[in-house]
Amino acid sequence: MPLALVHARYQLLEIVRIPVAVFGSAFFPAAAMLFFVVPFAGDDAAGATYATGAMVTFAVMSANIFQYGVGVAEDRDQPWNPYTRTLPAGPAPRLAGRILAGLVLTYLSMLPVVVIAAVGTAARVTAVQFLLGAATVAVISVPFTLLGLAVGYSLPSKAAIVVAQIIFFPLAFGGGLLSGPDDAPGLIKAVAPFLPTRGAVELMWAATTDWRPDQVSVVMLGVWIVVLAAIAGWAYRRDEGRRFT
DSSP states (O other), rough: OOHHHHHHHHHHHHHHHHHHHHHHHHHHHHHHIIIIIIHHHHOOHHHHHHHHHHHHHHHHHHHHHHHHHHHHHHHHHHHHHHHHTSSOOOOHHHHHHHHHHHHHHHHHHHHHHHHHHHSSSSOOOOOOHHHHHOOOOOOHHHHHHHHHHHHHHSHHHHHHHHHHHHHHHHHHHHTTTSOOOOOOOOOHHHHHHHHHHHHHHHHHHHHSSOOOHHHHHHHHHHHHHHHHHHHHHHHHHHHHHHHHO
């Protein structure tokens, strides 16, 4: 654990030295709140609360896909990364530190969304719902962390940036993050339950409102976690084999 904290501190220092990394992860969810939620659903308490949950999920997805997908790929291009992978401590402390740092960045990325919701909309949650929502952020980060790791360890940095962008927007739209729980177009309603974004936002809505999550969406979220964990593990082992054998 001490080594993991050292690695987390190192990762956070790198991020702090380039503040635009934090800004980029928080910009799109905050902009969506300002331009779409506040003008159209700001006075509707229930609608604003659901929209805030969706934008928090949007922020979680953005932070993790780009932080790991692009960040890991860029690290692999640096001489320091291959060196740390030869150290006797093994990969666990380094990976744990990266995940801890990514979780901190995730919470920072969602702060503007929460502030905008509290100040500019009628969205309201109880103290218990707020704490449950905060805990749910860590849970729904898992599939997007694994997705980012799979991209980061599979591709060079230039390709990882493109692939992360290509994956990000279809997952956001297809999962129904940009529409209300029951207001999505027919195609989105048909596709959404099978995407990890839908399961994630369903859990967020369940934590912060009286919404009952769709069982198919939650089961598929679990399936995605297993599949993405397998892909990320395979990508890591393949990259290690190419570099050190």
